[in-house]
């Protein structure tokens with residue numbers, strides 16, 4: 001069967017290869033997993049079970065259940081975000097769908113989407129599938145992998161139409177606070193960029209509160225904030241996320257969503273509602289556990305001589321590795337049975353680095369860092 | 378005090394971790410961690426460190442019972458006095474004063490049911506202030522000290538993912 005050109009021209013992700021290598025090897029400890037090692041809080045799972053028992057298995061409103069949209073609007077108020085549940089919130093099948101919808105609803109073929117790199121691997125292909133051109137904007141270890149107005153300017157993002165980024169960042173673990181975001185916001189206003197801010201890791205910020213670019217002056221009207229339940233509530237498999245944006249953007253995204261998805265998974269919506277209502281303590285416990293592992297991992301890296309900037313968000317560290325990162329990762333896997341993801345998979349600026357996920361138990365982290373130490377000797 | 382909470386959380390999670398690992402996870406020095414643990418012990422916050430055992434999987438037979446105790450106080454005898462007399466028996470693993478229908482909740486352990494019921498009948502019930510005992514033998518343990526004994530602990534995540 002004929003496959004569409006734009007699909008054929010998009011290579012499978014570089015993560016796939018390491019997944020296959022890791023699956024073949026024995027006794028592997030993986031620091032390559034991009035999702036929580038916890039299960040969703042029991043209260044949220046119980047709400048899903050209860051919804052199923054009561055036979056709540058129909059579609060919901062296209063935009064998602066009204067009570068869930070209200071809960072989401074209340075929830076994001078903690079980040080000083082103010083969205084109207086009826087017209088400015090869209091519940092989606094994961095943040096992934098929200099990224100896809102915002103791209104398809106707000107980008108015309110031939111438009112340019114600026115994507116800071118290293119970045120989450122889906123952004124480029126999602127933009128491509130929407131017919132847009134991707135403009136990589138490099139971030140650097142020396143600048144703690146933060147996005148700067150200079151980097152945007154150098155990359156030529158002044159002529160772009162959309163900026164799509166995520167902070168706290170996958171793969172680097174970098175965060176940007178309001179002061180860091182201000183020049184980016186100014187650049188976006190000056191050059192009339194729409195900003196798609198993937199803030200799915202907002203709850204996993206260590207050392208400070210998460211700041212959203214949409215709270216900066218003049219930004220709310222040009223920003224789509226993307227959030228989700230996968231990371232904070234350890235609900236990856238339930239597929240639930242959301243978009244927050246001015247009414248015209250939500251209306252446009254919902255136009256596509258109503259034809260292509262109808263509604264986000266109903267069972268997940270019940271779980272999500274309970275998660276927001278009752279699971280703050282569970283989230284805090286998970287965050288504290290990640291934070292302890294983060295400090296452990298960074299301090300072990302310092303001891304064994306892997307340079308690593310102070311990652312302060314999500315559950316990733318992004319140390320430098322000696323030599324070629326792909327080769328390093330392959331040999332580390334075959335010789336010591338530790339799976340990591342080479343940084344180059346995440347685009348420009350990722351080469352020479354490794355993405356280390358510390359969403360794994362302390363015993364595994366202890367053993368894995370010991371093996372990396374042995375490998376480096 | 379946030380530090381104490383963090384350290385306690387770590388010790389409760391796994392008390393066998395080395396001070397070096399505790400230091401790495403908290404961003405403090407090993408000397409600071411050692412001092413903080415000494416302080417917890419000296420202040421009577423931490424009384425000891427034990428394994429969480431699922432006796433159903435051990436080779437040894439072990440019987441455990443929850444025993445409710447009612448007591449009668451008088452001017453000379455307080456709860457603490459009676460508690461001391463009960464808690465001194467090595468068979469009493471746990472003893473707490475509780476609110477509600479009875480006064481003390483004890484956990485008593487022994488090698489057999491006869492052992493445990495004999496202990497309650499011969500050593501606890503005869504204490505003059507004890508007016509009533511109700512013994513509940515433990516039949517199965519699902520969760521103990523926050524540890525789920527039924528959990529398979531399987532990680533079914535993909536080994537490498539975005």
Ligand SMILES: Cc1ncc(COP(=O)(O)O)c(C=O)c1O
Pocket residue numbers: 034093094095096097120166170198200227228229230236239240241539
């Ligand atoms: C930055 C980022 N955005 C979005 C997603 C996907 O989230 P969801 O499970 O809500 O689709 C991930 C998952 O790895 C991610 O890292």
